[in-house]
Amino acid sequence: SGTVVVGYRELMSGPEVDHSPALHFQRRAGVEISHDDAETLGVRPGDRVRVAYDGGEHEGAAVVLRRLRPGVVRIATRRPYAGPGTVAAAEPEAGDA
Numbered sequence: 001s002g003t004v005v006v007g008y009r010e011l012m013s014g015p016e017v018d019h020s021p022a023l024h025f026q027r028r029a030g031v032e033i034s035h036d037d038a039e040t041l042g043v044r045p046g047d048r049v050r051v052a053y054d055g056g057e058h059e060g061a062a063v064v065l066r067r068l069r070p071g072v073v074r075i076a077t078r079r080p081y082a083g084p085g086t087v088a089a090a091e092p093e094a095g096d097a
Contacts, residue, residue: 005053005085007077030063032074033087038064041089051075053085
């Protein structure tokens with residue numbers, strides 16, 4: 001689909017953060033997506049989106065950014081990655097209607 005996935009390692013990451021619930025609030029769980037791509041997919045801020053890349057998947061709430069170039073999505077990952085992938089609106093979770 002021409003999507004480039006950029007997976008970055010969070011500043012607040014590692015075993016210390018994993019085992020310290022007091023630091024979990026600093027973690028990012030969303031998927032950063034361009035305003036243009038969000039409109040094309042029919043996604044609004046907070047809607048769930050699924051990103052597939054390099055044999056992995058990531059699902060999270062859409063963080064719609066006008067400053068992000070169309071065709072690029074950014075996610076926080078344990079292993080940095082930059083390369084081809086896909087992004088799509090995710091199925092609503094049970095109870096989301």
